Each structure stands twice: as C-alpha cells, then as structure tokens.
Amino acid sequence: MKPRDRILSRLRHGRAASPATPYPAPETTAVTPSAPNIDSMVSALEAAHAQVFRMAEADWPDHLASLATERNWQQWWVGRDEAAATWQAHGSAPSVTVFEDWDGQKAALFDSAPISLSQAQGGIADTGTLIVESRPEAPRTLSLVPPVHVVIVREDSLFPDMPAAMVFYSRHGMPTNLIFISGPSKTADIQQTMAYGAHGPRELIVYLCR
Amino acid sequence: MSGFTDHPDQDFGVRIHDALGDAELRESFHGAMTFLRDKRRAQFPDADALETLRDSGAAIRDRALAQLPDLLEQLEDRCRHNGIQVHWAETADDANRIITGLIRAVNGQRIVKGKSMATEEIGLNTALEDAGFTCLESDMGEYIVQQAHETPSHIIMPAIHRNKASIARQFAEQIPDTPYTEDVDELIGTGRRVLRRAFAEADVGISGVNFAIAETGTLCLVENEGNGRMSTTVPDTHIAVMGIEKVIEKLADLPDLMRLLPRSATGQAITTYVNMISGPRREDECDGPRQVHLVLIDNGRSRIYADRQLRATLRCIRCGACMNHCPVYERLGGHAYGTVYPGPIGQVVMPQLFGLDHAGKLTQACSLNGACGEVCPVRIPLPDLIRRLRHEGVSADPASPVRGHGRQRRVSEALIWRAWQWIHTRPAVYRLVTRAATRARRLLPPLPRAWTRHRAPLEPAERSFQEWVRHHKKDHRP
Structure with a gap:
C-alpha cells in the first residue's frame, strides 16, 4: 500500500472504531448587512495604518498627481489593468514601467521600484480589506514588492463582510492567487513594538471611488 | 542555547x-x-458573541474532522485539478525525504521559508542541512532565532524571549555593515534589507498552511509581514507543508475561523494578508510559482484521531x-x-x-x-x-x-491513592482517621522534603472540618 492509502485507511479505521458525536453547530442568526458600511471600511483601513482618500472616480488621477509631486514619487510600476491605463493616460508621472516580464524585470522590481499602482477587484467593508486577484493584467508581486502601494477600489465593488465575499468566490471560482490586504506590511516580532514595512509595502494608499 | x-x-x-x-x-x-x-x-467585547463564535469554530473543525479522510481525498483531487502536486508523508522522516527530493528535482540552491510550525515539527531545517542545503527563515522572529541558533519559544511570536537590546547586539555582530541600534524600525529595516535579497534570489520557497479548503483546492496562509507571500510567490517552486488535520470543508467555513484566529492569537481583527493559493502561475500570468507542491503529514495524527476524546486535539488552529x-x-x-x-x-x-x-x-x-x-x-x-x-x-x-x-506509574504512589480511596469511601473510617490525625497532630511525622523545600509545612487543624461544623451548628441553633 502507498503511504496515502495507509494514512486514509488508518483514519477510516479510527473513525469506524470510535464514531464522532459532532459538536452541535450554533443556531446562527448571522445577519449579513444588506449594504457595505463604507465608514467602517475607511476607519478599519486607517486603524491599520493605511491612508484612505474618498472621491469620485474621475478625480483620483489629479489628486494622485498632486500627491506624487508633494512626495516626489517619480518611478511608477504598474500592470496592465484599468488603473494603470488611466494613470498612463493622465500623463503626469515622469516614468511609468509596465511590469509584464518576470524574468527580465524581476531584479529591477526588487531593486528600483519605489512605488506601484494597481486596481483592487473588491473589498470587505467590515474589516477594511482590499481584495486583489492574480490576473494576467495584474501581477501579484506589484502589491507586495515596492515599498509604497497605491490601490484604486470602487465603493460599489465592496462586500459587506467576509461571508459575503466567500459566497461570491464559492460561486464564481477562485483565481490562482486571491489576496486579502488589510493595511501595510507590519511586524511586532521585536519586543511587541509595531514596525511597518516588514517585507511588503511600508505605505498603503487607498483611493475609494464612487 | x-x-x-x-x-x-x-x-x-x-x-x-x-x-x-x-x-x-x-x-x-x-x-x-x-x-x-x-x-x-x-x-471580544461581547462575551455572548464570543461564546457563539467559539461554538461555531468548534463545530466547523469538528465537522471537518468527522469527514477527515473524505475531505483529504477531495482536497487532493481539487488540488491536482488546479495543478498543485500532492504528496503524502506518514512520518517526519518521510516528509523530509519528500521535500529534499523535490528540491533536488528542481536543482534548488537558495531556499527561503515562511513561518511554519509543521516544518518545525518535522525538523525540516536540520534535515535540509544534513542534505547540504541551507534554508533561510524569513519571518522576522524566526530569522532572529535561526541566526542565534535558537528555537522559537512561542508558536506565534518566535522571538518573544528576546528583548530588543539583545537583538540589536546580535544584528550588529552578525550582519555586516550594521551599527548597533535599539530602534525597532531600524532593526526591522535591517532584516528587510537582508531578506529581500534572499527572496529575490530564492528558487524554492517553503511555507506552512493555516487552512486547506477541500471545496476549491485552496491553501490559505495568514500573516502580517509579507514573508509568507514572498516565499509562496517569488521562487519558481513553492512547497507547502501541512498536517492532515488542517483541512476544512468549504470556503464558507473560513470567515468564522478567520474571526477567531487573529483575534485569539494577536488581538487583531484581521491579519494584514490572507493569502489564498489555488494553483501555480497560469500561462497567461506574469508572476507566481511555476510549481506548487503540497506535502500532507500524518506524523502520529491518525493515531490521535482514533480516540474519540483525544481527537479534539486535532481541532487546534495554532493560535x-x-x-x-x-x-x-x-x-x-x-x-x-x-x-x-x-x-x-x-x-x-x-x-x-x-x-x-x-x-x-x-x-x-x-x-x-x-x-x-x-x-x-x-x-x-x-x-x-x-x-x-x-x-x-x-x-x-x-x-x-x-x-x-x-510509564509514569509508581507503585508507592498507586498504593497511597488506593489507601486514600479506601478511607474516603468509608464514612466511619474517615471520621476515625481524621479524629486521630487532628488529636495526634503534634506527633505526626514531618512531610517529605520534596514538599517542604518550597512550601510551608502543613499541620492538621485542632478539629476536623466535620467536627467544626457540628459544633458550629450547636452554637447557632435558634
């Protein structure tokens, strides 16, 4: 017998020998809020040290351009998603690199990509969470490697809570990599002192658009 | 050490x-x-809500365990369908052999690891060293303890036994061009600099798994730092290692477990990252691992599973x-x-x-x-x-x-308890013994030194409790 079959057979034998009395499931009266609570999205993200701007969708490029001037952000890295196209069309950024060739651009992404911009496919209002799917037009490392990450997300793409999001993915299927992001990367591994930018972005900037 | x-x-x-x-x-x-x-x-400000949530957590894990062999087969089937290769290990040694074999097969040279208790359990780092590989721990706490040749002292916060001064000394001594500083941001910055290089160059990434979802063939990893995402995203080969008990039935089971895990562990409503992996990079995708392997480890779990009461051990979500x-x-x-x-x-x-x-x-x-x-x-x-x-x-x-x-049984202890039981189940004997003990309390031999070394010596009271109660009742009779 193969190890797999031996393990499964031991489990089946053990289960037959002492059948379980399953733990009674609670009578759930879980009320899923009908609409996502936008205020909770903002306050949870801010509590997690993210910076949040709310505005009409048409307004974020101008706002981001002035923020970029103020912070002196020059070298932008993007994928081929909607936010990238809008940002390139806006034309205010001195340099926009499209990340599409892993082997050719990986070293540069790690060494000299200070800031990335991407679109989030959705969010979870309850916990202040951005939902980012891996897609051909949206490389997963863009939300991970550069020290500053700017995310565009639409208010109408938010789920009220995680159960609602799970219902959606159970129905529509999972992308190869589904990532929930709830703030910049952080650690409290040294004497319980919170430090941001452990391995991922130090700064997370969210444009929540109507 | x-x-x-x-x-x-x-x-x-x-x-x-x-x-x-x-x-x-x-x-x-x-x-x-x-x-x-x-x-x-x-x-958890609302005690009732917490108890309901704990009921739900227990029920979800129990339901998964009740179907464990079936869910493991379903998980294997869905993972294969998604392009994840599944391996089964009966023992820690088997698991280490499988992982070493996978690394050799892709000619892996530089290995990074995200935080994983399952790999600690099987002693993977030592096994890899014996096979000639070095595996760099990339969770900040794990990195600190690995560099000091220590082991984690807590399953969530591995370097909890260390203060920042000792970590500052360690970094200054062991990492080139690192001045001594107790500034935590700078210390983390140093770790980030060193580990970034390692992530960029790694060809194999090893991780644990917090929950595996049978319904969709998804591996769910929960973390704050991003080292788990780095280890599972950047290297060409990702090897995930998990105990067979970590499987859950469906995506809908995840929210309540996610409401419980980070809050119970670190008091966070949610971790920075919840990373759900359902396969290697697809042809049209630009990044992500080209191979994903899942190593399922028994290592004694099926024996625990066979006992109805002890089976509850396997509900654990390692918070x-x-x-x-x-x-x-x-x-x-x-x-x-x-x-x-x-x-x-x-x-x-x-x-x-x-x-x-x-x-x-x-x-x-x-x-x-x-x-x-x-x-x-x-x-x-x-x-x-x-x-x-x-x-x-x-x-x-x-x-x-x-x-x-x-194997912990001692005849003398067993006899003492036998005698204790005999006395305590016979009221007349019990009264006689307590009466004798209280009257002769000055004459009793001293307690063994094992007791008195760290505790005050004990002496019976003047009257037994039963006598005291009888006396007390008499005095207060209306």
Missing part, C-alpha cells in the same frame, strides 16, 4: 529551575503575555491563546518545555506524538486552573485532555491508545 528534543521529560525539572531563575526571561514573558491577553480581550493565558507558560517561557509546541496545547500534543514515556512529565506542569480551556477558540477541552493523559500515564490498562502509557 536551547533546542527541541524528542525526549522532553529528560531534564525537564532542570529546565524549569533555570527558567524560573532567569529574571530577564520572566520579565520578557510577563510583558508579552500581558500585552497579548489585553489585546485579545479588547477584540497560541492557550499559552498566552497559561500561568505556568507565562512563568517558564516556551524553551523550558523543550518541545516545538509548548504550553497547554504542547502538553497535549507532544505526549501523544512522542509517547508518555518520553513526554508524559509535561502534563504535570499544569495547575488545572482551566484558563486554556476557557479561551480556546475551538473549545478544545485542554484541561480534560491533560487530565486524561495524566491518567494514561499511570494507567495499567494494556488497551490504552496512547504510546508509553503506564
């Missing part, structure tokens, strides 16, 4: 003695445990709340246990993995105060299980399901 051992009973007393005598260590743990307990409490609330763990710290899993859950898991003859004494380091059982997010009856294992340790029953059962 401390290490894990497969015979934790050996020198357990010595390690306890040393830990209790280490003022710096005790201060570190006292501070950290108080911090984590306060943060957890703040996350660490039991140790954070354990008054013994808080005073000893994780290293004194000498085991991968310390604290209450370790006292239940380790004796079952190593046998009561090797780890049975761990169950004695417990005051049965019950705190662990009260906070466990999936309602593992830890105090009951510790008592059960104590019983198995002295049990003469040859049918006991736990390895090494009866």
Whole structure:
C-alpha cells in the first residue's frame, strides 16, 4: 500500500472504531448587512495604518498627481489593468514601467521600484480589506514588492463582510492567487513594538471611488 | 542555547529551575503575555458573541474532522485539478525525504521559508542541512532565532524571549555593515534589507498552511509581514507543508475561523494578508510559482484521531491563546518545555506524538486552573485532555491508545491513592482517621522534603472540618 492509502485507511479505521458525536453547530442568526458600511471600511483601513482618500472616480488621477509631486514619487510600476491605463493616460508621472516580464524585470522590481499602482477587484467593508486577484493584467508581486502601494477600489465593488465575499468566490471560482490586504506590511516580532514595512509595502494608499 | 528534543521529560525539572531563575526571561514573558491577553480581550467585547463564535469554530473543525479522510481525498483531487502536486508523508522522516527530493528535482540552491510550525515539527531545517542545503527563515522572529541558533519559544511570536537590546547586539555582530541600534524600525529595516535579497534570489520557497479548503483546492496562509507571500510567490517552486488535520470543508467555513484566529492569537481583527493559493502561475500570468507542491503529514495524527476524546486535539488552529493565558507558560517561557509546541496545547500534543514515556512529565506542569480551556477558540477541552493523559500515564490498562502509557506509574504512589480511596469511601473510617490525625497532630511525622523545600509545612487543624461544623451548628441553633 502507498503511504496515502495507509494514512486514509488508518483514519477510516479510527473513525469506524470510535464514531464522532459532532459538536452541535450554533443556531446562527448571522445577519449579513444588506449594504457595505463604507465608514467602517475607511476607519478599519486607517486603524491599520493605511491612508484612505474618498472621491469620485474621475478625480483620483489629479489628486494622485498632486500627491506624487508633494512626495516626489517619480518611478511608477504598474500592470496592465484599468488603473494603470488611466494613470498612463493622465500623463503626469515622469516614468511609468509596465511590469509584464518576470524574468527580465524581476531584479529591477526588487531593486528600483519605489512605488506601484494597481486596481483592487473588491473589498470587505467590515474589516477594511482590499481584495486583489492574480490576473494576467495584474501581477501579484506589484502589491507586495515596492515599498509604497497605491490601490484604486470602487465603493460599489465592496462586500459587506467576509461571508459575503466567500459566497461570491464559492460561486464564481477562485483565481490562482486571491489576496486579502488589510493595511501595510507590519511586524511586532521585536519586543511587541509595531514596525511597518516588514517585507511588503511600508505605505498603503487607498483611493475609494464612487 | 536551547533546542527541541524528542525526549522532553529528560531534564525537564532542570529546565524549569533555570527558567524560573532567569529574571530577564520572566520579565520578557510577563510583558508579552500581558500585552497579548489585553489585546485579545479588547477584540471580544461581547462575551455572548464570543461564546457563539467559539461554538461555531468548534463545530466547523469538528465537522471537518468527522469527514477527515473524505475531505483529504477531495482536497487532493481539487488540488491536482488546479495543478498543485500532492504528496503524502506518514512520518517526519518521510516528509523530509519528500521535500529534499523535490528540491533536488528542481536543482534548488537558495531556499527561503515562511513561518511554519509543521516544518518545525518535522525538523525540516536540520534535515535540509544534513542534505547540504541551507534554508533561510524569513519571518522576522524566526530569522532572529535561526541566526542565534535558537528555537522559537512561542508558536506565534518566535522571538518573544528576546528583548530588543539583545537583538540589536546580535544584528550588529552578525550582519555586516550594521551599527548597533535599539530602534525597532531600524532593526526591522535591517532584516528587510537582508531578506529581500534572499527572496529575490530564492528558487524554492517553503511555507506552512493555516487552512486547506477541500471545496476549491485552496491553501490559505495568514500573516502580517509579507514573508509568507514572498516565499509562496517569488521562487519558481513553492512547497507547502501541512498536517492532515488542517483541512476544512468549504470556503464558507473560513470567515468564522478567520474571526477567531487573529483575534485569539494577536488581538487583531484581521491579519494584514490572507493569502489564498489555488494553483501555480497560469500561462497567461506574469508572476507566481511555476510549481506548487503540497506535502500532507500524518506524523502520529491518525493515531490521535482514533480516540474519540483525544481527537479534539486535532481541532487546534495554532493560535497560541492557550499559552498566552497559561500561568505556568507565562512563568517558564516556551524553551523550558523543550518541545516545538509548548504550553497547554504542547502538553497535549507532544505526549501523544512522542509517547508518555518520553513526554508524559509535561502534563504535570499544569495547575488545572482551566484558563486554556476557557479561551480556546475551538473549545478544545485542554484541561480534560491533560487530565486524561495524566491518567494514561499511570494507567495499567494494556488497551490504552496512547504510546508509553503506564510509564509514569509508581507503585508507592498507586498504593497511597488506593489507601486514600479506601478511607474516603468509608464514612466511619474517615471520621476515625481524621479524629486521630487532628488529636495526634503534634506527633505526626514531618512531610517529605520534596514538599517542604518550597512550601510551608502543613499541620492538621485542632478539629476536623466535620467536627467544626457540628459544633458550629450547636452554637447557632435558634
């Protein structure tokens, strides 16, 4: 017998020998809020040290351009998603690199990509969470490697809570990599002192658009 | 310097003695445990809601365990369908052989690892070193303890036994061009710089798994730092390692477990990253691993599974709340246990993995105060299980399901309890004995030194409690 079959057979034998009395499931009266609570999205993200701007969708490029001037952000890295196209069309950024060739651009992404911009496919209002799917037009490392990450997300793409999001993915299927992001990367591994930018972005900037 | 051992009973007393005598260590743990307990409490303001959530957590894990073999087959099937290659390991050695083989097959040279207790359990780092590989730990806490040739002292916060001054000294001595600083941001910045290079160059990434979802063939990893995402995204080959009990039935089971895990562990409503992997990079995708492997480890779990009561051990979601609330763990710290899993859950898991003859004494380091059982997010009856294992340790029953059962049994102790039972189940004898003991209390032999070394000597009262009550009633009769 193969190890797999031996393990499964031991489990089946053990289960037959002492059948379980399953733990009674609670009578759930879980009320899923009908609409996502936008205020909770903002306050949870801010509590997690993210910076949040709310505005009409048409307004974020101008706002981001002035923020970029103020912070002196020059070298932008993007994928081929909607936010990238809008940002390139806006034309205010001195340099926009499209990340599409892993082997050719990986070293540069790690060494000299200070800031990335991407679109989030959705969010979870309850916990202040951005939902980012891996897609051909949206490389997963863009939300991970550069020290500053700017995310565009639409208010109408938010789920009220995680159960609602799970219902959606159970129905529509999972992308190869589904990532929930709830703030910049952080650690409290040294004497319980919170430090941001452990391995991922130090700064997370969210444009929540109507 | 401390290490894990497969015979934790050996020198357990010595390690306890040393830990209790280490003022710096005790201060570190006292501070950290108080911090984590306060943060957890703040996350659960509504006691009733918490109890309902714990019911749900226990029911979800129990339902998964009731279907365990079927869910594992479903998980394997869905993972294969998604392009994840599944491997089964009966023992720690088998798992290490499989992983080493996978690394050789892709000619792996540089290996990074995200935080994973399963790989600690099987001793993967040592096995890889023996095979000529070095595997760099990338969780900040794990990186710190690995660099110091130590082992983690807590399952969630591995470097909890260290203060920032000692980490500052370590970095300054061991990492080139690093000046001494106790600034935590700078220390983390140093770790980030070193580990970034490692991530960029790694060809194999190893990770654990928090939950595996059978419905969709998804591996779910929960973390704050991003090292888990780096390890599972950047290297061409990703090897995920998990105990067979970590499978859950469906995506809909995840939210309640996610409401429980980070709150119970670190007092966070949610972790920075919840990373759900359902396959390697697709052809049209630009990044992500080209190969994803899942190594399923039994390593004694199927034996635990066979006992109806002990099966509850396998509900564990490794949050660490039991140790954070354990008054013994808080005073000893994780290293004194000498085991991968310390604290209450370790006292239940380790004796079952190593046998009561090797780890049975761990169950004695417990005051049965019950705190662990009260906070466990999936309602593992830890105090009951510790008592059960104590019983198995002295049990003469040859049918006991736990390895090494009866090996803690001492004839003198068994006789004392036999006598105790005889006296306490015969009221007339009991009255006679207590009467004699109280009257002759000055004449009784002193207690053994094992008792009096750390405790005040005991002496029976002038009257037995029953006598006192009778007397008291007489006085107060209306």
